[in-house]
Amino acid sequence: MTSSAVQSPAPQPGNPLTRWFRADTLDGVRRQRAILGYLFILPTIIGLLVFIVGPMVGSFGLSFYKWNVFRPPEFIGLANFERLASDARVFVSFKNTFILVAMTVVMLEALALALALSVYRLANRALATFFRTAYFLPVLLSGAAVAVTLGYLFNKDFGVINYYLGLLGVPKIPWLTSSDVVLFSIALTTVWRNLGFTFIIYLGGLSSMPGEVLEAAEVDGATGLQKFLKITLPLLSPTILFAVVTDVIKMLQFFDEPFIMTRGGPGDSSRTVVMMMYESGFGNLEFGYASAIALVLFSVIMIVTGFQFYLSRRWVFYR
Numbered sequence: 001m002t003s004s005a006v007q008s009p010a011p012q013p014g015n016p017l018t019r020w021f022r023a024d025t026l027d028g029v030r031r032q033r034a035i036l037g038y039l040f041i042l043p044t045i046i047g048l049l050v051f052i053v054g055p056m057v058g059s060f061g062l063s064f065y066k067w068n069v070f071r072p073p074e075f076i077g078l079a080n081f082e083r084l085a086s087d088a089r090v091f092v093s094f095k096n097t098f099i100l101v102a103m104t105v106v107m108l109e110a111l112a113l114a115l116a117l118s119v120y121r122l123a124n125r126a127l128a129t130f131f132r133t134a135y136f137l138p139v140l141l142s143g144a145a146v147a148v149t150l151g152y153l154f155n156k157d158f159g160v161i162n163y164y165l166g167l168l169g170v171p172k173i174p175w176l177t178s179s180d181v182v183l184f185s186i187a188l189t190t191v192w193r194n195l196g197f198t199f200i201i202y203l204g205g206l207s208s209m210p211g212e213v214l215e216a217a218e219v220d221g222a223t224g225l226q227k228f229l230k231i232t233l234p235l236l237s238p239t240i241l242f243a244v245v246t247d248v249i250k251m252l253q254f255f256d257e258p259f260i261m262t263r264g265g266p267g268d269s270s271r272t273v274v275m276m277m278y279e280s281g282f283g284n285l286e287f288g289y290a291s292a293i294a295l296v297l298f299s300v301i302m303i304v305t306g307f308q309f310y311l312s313r314r315w316v317f318y319r
Contacts, residue, residue, distance in 0.1 A: 056298070063291040073288070080292035090293065092268045093276045094300075096183060100258075100272065101251040103187040108198050108247055109240070111191065116202035117232075132203065136196035143193065143256035150189040151176065151261040176262050179269035186257045186270060193257075194250070198243050205239030206232075237316040245308055252301050273297050 063080055065073040084090055115135060122128040138146065153160050154175035162172045175185040213235070217227050233240075255274040258264060264271030273293065281290030 059291040059294050062288055063295050065288045067287045068285040069287070070285075076288070080289045081296075083289065084292050084296065089268055089271070090273075090276055093271045093273045096268075096270060097252060097254055097272045099183055100187055100190070100254050101248060103184065104190050104194075104251050105244065105247050107187065107191045108195060109244060112195055112198035112243070113202050113240075115195075115199050116206055117228075119199075120203060120206040132200070135199050138193050139196040141193065144260055146193045147189065147257045147260035150192070150257075154185050154189075154261070177266055179266055182262055182266065182270045186254075186261060189257050189261065190251070190254070194247070198247060201243045201246075202236070202239060205236050209235050234317045237312075238318055241308070241312050241316050245305060248304060248308065249301055252297070252304070 062073070064075060064077055066076045066079070067073040115131075119128050119131045119135075122131070152158075156162060156172050156174045156177060159175070161175070166172065173181065176182055209232070213231055214227060217231055222230070253274050254272040255278070258270045258272050259275055259278070262270045264275050274297070277290045277293045277297070280286045280293060
């Protein structure tokens with residue numbers, strides 16, 4: 001018997017599953033890594049299915065039923081949507097929500113970009129770190145705590161804001177009790193709480209911009225305004241799109257601030273769509289009707305988001 005015959009025994013059939021995951025082959029290694037990757041993301045996938053996809057499917061089905069928890073669900077077809085189409089309060093809540101979104105997003109993007117530019121240009125790194133931390137801190141606060149605190153500040157009779165305005169000779173402003181200014185007060189509260197998140201997004205976008213482009217513009221004699229309009233904004237446009245889309249989606253789901261600060265008042269002047277969902281479901285025990293409102297809001301969010309991406313093809317530049 002030759003030495004080669006001794007050193008090279010005939011391959012054994014073995015377990016097909018074991019051969020499929022053999023680590024001594026390139027395909028086996030790739031399969032092992034793929035399985036390991038799927039195992040790592042499995043908890044996230046399960047969480048999405050259980051807490052997001054499952055409730056969405058359940059809400060869609062429930063929108064065709066009448067259910068108050070105490071009695072079995074009763075199938076009523078499109079009756080909830082027909083009622084929604086004739087419910088004036090729902091239209092008022094959508095109008096209030098869109099006004100809040102417009103005011104809040106405009107203020108958020110403008111202030112966050114201005115603050116990000118000012119911090120980005122700071123030469124002192126310690127000072128820049130301090131401002132980054134200070135601006136981001138309100139994001140870590142509870143929405144309920146912020147709403148309660150700002151509610152006291154905006155109080156017409158003993159609020160701090162009216163006190164200092166009174167020192168300047170300004171009469172007391174009914175920030176939370178007048179239908180003319182209540183949405184503006186809620187928008188200011190929301191901007192103060194969420195400004196830090198949008199600020200960090202813009203600061204990250206500025207930090208990733210190629211510095212040699214701005215240096216070349218300076219060599220060519222471009223002014224500060226020209227550099228901002230012709231270079232900074234186009235390079236930052238993908239970041240602006242991300243910030244605007246995420247802020248619009250978030251603000252279309254207004255709830256904490258108007259619910260805690262005004263309970264939707266005065267009248268329905270600050271009632272939002274999510275408040276209508278909450279009151280219909282947990283206040284009136286009309287879970288089918290609340291699900292119908294939720295489904296319409298979901299459709300609106302999808303349409304608005306798709307429209308933003310459609311418009312972005314005209315002004316977003318990817319390098």
